[in-house]
Amino acid sequence: MRIEPPLSLSAKCRWYDVIGVSGRSVGVSYRSNRLYSVSEKESGGCGVRVNVDGRVGFSYAGEAEGVGRAMSRAMEIAPYGDGEDYELPGASMLPSVDCDSGRLEELDEAPLLAGAEEAIERIRSSFPEAEVDLGISFGSGERRILNSAGFEGSYRHSSFSVGITATIVSGDGVRLSVSEGASSTSPVDYGDAVRRLLWKLDRARDVRNVEAGEVPVVCTPKAFASLLGIVISGLSARSIFKGISPFIGKLESRVFHEGFTLLDDPLADGSVYSYPFDDEAVPARTKKIIDRGVIVEWLSNLKYAARLGVRPSGNGSRGHASLPGISTSGVVVDGGARRLDSLLAEARGGLLVDQFIGLGQSNTLTGEFKANLDLAYALENGATAGRVKDCMLVGNLFELLASGPVFSRERIRYGSTLAPFVLFPAVNLVR
Numbered sequence: 329m330r331i332e333p334p335l336s337l338s339a340k341c342r343w344y345d346v347i348g349v350s351g352r353s354v355g356v357s358y359r360s361n362r363l364y365s366v367s368e369k370e371s372g373g374c375g376v377r378v379n380v381d382g383r384v385g386f387s388y389a390g391e392a393e394g395v396g397r398a399m400s401r402a403m404e405i406a407p408y409g410d411g412e413d414y415e416l417p418g419a420s421m422l423p424s425v426d427c428d429s430g431r432l433e434e435l436d437e438a439p440l441l442a443g444a445e446e447a448i449e450r451i452r453s454s455f456p457e458a459e460v461d462l463g464i465s466f467g468s469g470e471r472r473i474l475n476s477a478g479f480e481g482s483y484r485h486s487s488f489s490v491g492i493t494a495t496i497v498s499g500d501g502v503r504l505s506v507s508e509g510a511s512s513t514s515p516v517d518y519g520d521a522v523r524r525l526l527w528k529l530d531r532a533r534d535v536r537n538v539e540a541g542e543v544p545v546v547c548t549p550k551a552f553a554s555l556l557g558i559v560i561s562g563l564s565a566r567s568i569f570k571g572i573s574p575f576i577g578k579l580e581s582r583v584f585h586e587g588f589t590l591l592d593d594p595l596a597d598g599s600v601y602s603y604p605f606d607d608e609a610v611p612a613r614t615k616k617i618i619d620r621g622v623i624v625e626w627l628s629n630l631k632y633a634a635r636l637g638v639r640p641s642g643n644g645s646r647g648h649a650s651l652p653g654i655s656t657s658g659v660v661v662d663g664g665a666r667r668l669d670s671l672l673a674e675a676r677g678g679l680l681v682d683q684f685i686g687l688g689q690s691n692t693l694t695g696e697f698k699a700n701l702d703l704a705y706a707l708e709n710g711a712t713a714g715r716v717k718d719c720m721l722v723g724n725l726f727e728l729l730a731s732g733p734v735f736s737r738e739r740i741r742y743g744s745t746l747a748p749f750v751l752f753p754a755v756n757l758v759r
Contacts (some may be wrong), residue, residue, distance in 0.1 A: 331472055331474055332346075332376050332395065333346055333376065333395050333399045333430065334396045335401045337396070337400060338399070341379060342378065343378070343379045343416050344377065344379070344399070344402075345377050345473060345476070345479075345606070345609065346375070346395060346473070346474045346475070347471070347472070347473050347646065348373075348473075348474075348648065349372055349374075349470070349471050349648045350370075350372035350469055351372065351467060351468065351469025352368070352369070352370045352371075352433045352468065353369050353433060353465060353467025353487075354465070355367045355368075355369070355463070356440060356441065356444065356463065356465075357462075358444060358445075358460065358461060358462040360421045360461070361448055361460050361717075363445075363450065366437065368433075368551055370468075372390070372391065372469075372648075373389060373390045373394075373648040373712045374391070374394065375396060375398070375546045375646070375650070376395060376398040377618045378399065378402045378403055379406070380403055380406040380407070381406075382408055382443070383408075383410065383411055384406060384411075384412045384651075385403055385405035385407075385409045385411045386402050387399070387402040387405065387406065388648050402654075408460055412654060413634060414630050414633075415641075416608070416609065416630070417477060417480065417608070417609045417611070418478040418479055419477075419479050419480070420611055421611070422604045422605055422611050422612075423604055423606050423611060423612055423613070424604070425594070425596075425597060425603070425612065426513065426602075427483055427484065427486070427602050428468065428486045429486045429488075429512075429513045430661070431468050431486075432468050432487070432514075432515070433467040435466060435515065440464060440466075440515075442753070444516055447462065447481065447518045450526070451492075451494050451522065451526065451529075454529070454530070456631045457496055457497075458529070459496075460493070460494050461495075462490070463490065463491045463493050464486065464488075464489070466486075466489070466515070467487065468487070469485055470482060470484050470485070471485065473608075475528040475609055478480040478638050481604070481605055481609065483603065483604050486513045486514070486602070487511065487512075487513060487600040488511065488513070489511035489516075490510055490518055491508075492506040492508050492513075492518070492521055493506070494525055495528070504529075504703075505702075506528045507658065508521040508522070508524045509521055509743075510598065510696065511743075512598050513598050514598070519627070520542060523652055531714065531715070532703070532705070532715040533714070533715075533720075534713070535715050536705075536706035536714035536715065536716055538677070538679060538757060538759045539757075540757050541685055542754040543677065543678040543679060543754070543755060543757045544674065544675035544678035544753050544755075545681055545747065546671050546675045546680055546742075546749055546750065547752070548680065548681065548682045548749055549655075549740040549741075549747040549748065549749060550682055550683070550740050550742045550747070552661070552745075552748075552749070553742045553743060553747055556590075556661070556745065556747070557687075558690050558692050558695060559590075559695075559725065559726075560627070561573075562575045563618075563627050564627050564628075564632075564654050565626040565628035565629070565635075566628075566632045569632050574693050574694065575623055579623055579625075580622065580623070582622045583618075583622070583726070584618060584624070584730060585732055585733055586590050587620070587621070587664055587735055588618060588659050588662075588729055589620055589661070589662040590616070590617050590619075590659065591617065592615055592643065592656050592658070592660075593614045593658045594614070594657035595613070595614050596660075599658050599744075601657045602657060603657065606629075606645065607645050608629060608630050608640075608646075608652050610640045612642050612643060612657070613641075615641060615687060627641050627643045627656060628643060628654060629644035630635075630652070632654065637749065639710050642658065642703065643655060643657065656744065657722050658744055659744055660745075660746045661739070661746065661748060662748075663738065664734060664736060664737060664748065666734060666735075667736065667737050667738065668736045668738050669710060671734060671736055672707055672710050672711065673710035674734075674753075675707050676707055676709065677707065679701075679704050679706065679716060679757070680712055681703075681721070682702075682704065682705075683702035683703035684699040684701065684702055685699065685700040686699050686720075688698040694724065695724045695725045695726030696724050697721070697722070697725055698720060698758075699720055699721055701717075703718055704716045704717075718759065719757055719759045722756045722758050732753060733748075733751065733752055734751040734753075735748040735750055736748040736749040
């Protein structure tokens with residue numbers, strides 16, 4: 329993929345960078361137990377960012393051959409762009425990370441379809457009334473960045489992901505929908521996802537009642553990953569600069585319980601969220617964002633790192649048709665010393681929560697949340713005793729994370745997050 333800009337134009341810039349992306353993927357979709365579609369997609373293009381007299385212009389083209397045209401347009405736009413006073417990263421030693429397991433888009437589809445149908449049959453053999461949706465996506469591609477500071481780098485990446493949702497509607501019209509999934513840079517075994525899904529469905533057969541009021545709550549890694557979005561949104565350098573973060577002025581301050589440590593890790597081998605450099609050519613590094621309850625670094629791209637006067641964290645993120653934003657790579661939460669069965673025993677009379685509805689309406693400035701329980705179980709005698717429905721949890725996540733959460737030794741990856749089970753000793757349950 330050639331993305332060299334014309335010298336006649338590049339000489340007129342204070343700096344420039346070019347990102348080129350290409351990829352090919354295959355998607356397989358089952359709906360209501362039946363094969364629905366098999367699709368193939370190719371994508372690619374290049375984006376050009378220029379700094380002319382301190383202002384940034386941007387344009388993009390669908391193919392690498394359009395770099396010259398995109399650069400001309402970017403230079404025309406630059407006088408109207410934002411003023412940005414920072415320099416681009418130059419050539420440097422890059423970390424080693426395994427992002428690629430080969431050309432996955434060339435996998436034989438026949439065994440994948442057979443595996444999907446076997447997974448659906450396993451679920452329906454235990455729950456004949458279930459409507460199963462299953463999606464598989466796999467492929468590979470390349471990202472390349474070149475800039476005027478002397479950086480030129482590329483890496484190949486591959487991904488394979490599967491998502492399974494089983495929906496059951498009971499005789500009284502109550503709908504239960506349970507989802508599981510897995511992803512990697514190489515083909516994944518559906519077995520673990522199917523086993524977890526069946527475990528959840530089996531324990532949802534019975535319905536239990538938990539009295540409203542303050543109850544102990546254990547969140548699964550899936551549920552805790554959802555809650556973490558409220559925290560992570562406030563750890564962005566953009567949020568700090570814009571004045572819309574609850575953590576302004578709290579860098580190097582203890583905000584959460586000392587048992588809470590959160591890292592951003594783009595160097596985990598086999599993760600589809602890993603990379604050797606971010607989308608602005610900043611070398612990737614594993615770093616603690618929260619260290620034993622203390623906020624130690626903001627997630628940043630070049631623009632907002634410069635505006636805050638901090639070191640770029642390597643979290644610049646963009647496609648070829650957009651300017652860089654800020655996003656996490658792989659989120660990792662440290663586990664604790666206690667095993668899950670110990671947490672469940674302590675939470676007797678409370679809940680094990682796996683899925684929320686409406687969590688996106690939470691107040692990210694204050695940490696207040698009010699979320700319906702889409703999938704939760706009553707805990708009796710240290711074990712799940714049946715599904716709890718028609719209720720919600722109400723509370724302040726920042727206070728819960730500051731007041732003594734207990735993290736399990738066991739951790740499970742859900743999406744981009746590797747997290748433990750978490751016991752919150754007292755959360756308000758509302759009916």
